[in-house]
Amino acid sequence: MAVSINYRLNGFGFMALPDLGTVDPRGVSGNYGFLDQQLGLRWVQDNIAAFGGDASRVTVWGQSSGGTSVLALLASPASNGLFSRALSLSGSPNITADLDFAYRQNAGFVQQAGCAGVANVTACLLQLSAAAVRAHAHVVTRALCCSLLGEEFTVCMVPAVCSFARRRLGRKRRASPGRLAHKPNW
DSSP states (O other): OOOOOOOOOHHHHHOOOHHHHTTSTTSSOOOHHHHHHHHHHHHHHHHGGGGTOOGGGOEEEEETHHHHHHHHHHHOGGGTTSOSEEEEESOOSBOOBOHHHHHHHHHHHHHHTTOTTOSOHHHHHHTOOHHHHHHHHHHHHHHHHHHHHSSOOSOOOOOBGGGTSHHHHTTOSBOOGGGOSSOOOO
């Protein structure tokens, strides 16, 4: 049996800004895509038996950026008990942005969206339409990826390790098997 989980991407899934952290119960912002994945896995835990599945035998898997998601789920203490096995195909164990980098990167989004310098940046950002978020995120991330990678990519907003797994990984950007928050049963 396979269950597919949808999750937010780009500006919707990985926007990290100090102003958004003031309205986030975690006190930080970003990595909403990973939170969506964890919510989906909680749903699986609560409902899989009704479909003939076994909640103690859930395997997460992903390829490319999905593989990186698997590694991030392994690093997050909030993933404990949500799955027992993991498979990452071509996922990068190197989450390339810390929270400060993500804040600097996404400051360009605030500027592009016309929210820089306003009295309430959070309110300005939250009133943006989905189309505006997509358009402004595309312009900012395209420029960032060109400067970082020397190539033009259409999507490049990246997870920030500090807003998802900071307590476990600290300032390290690479997770080693001995530092995983979730010990899968493989």
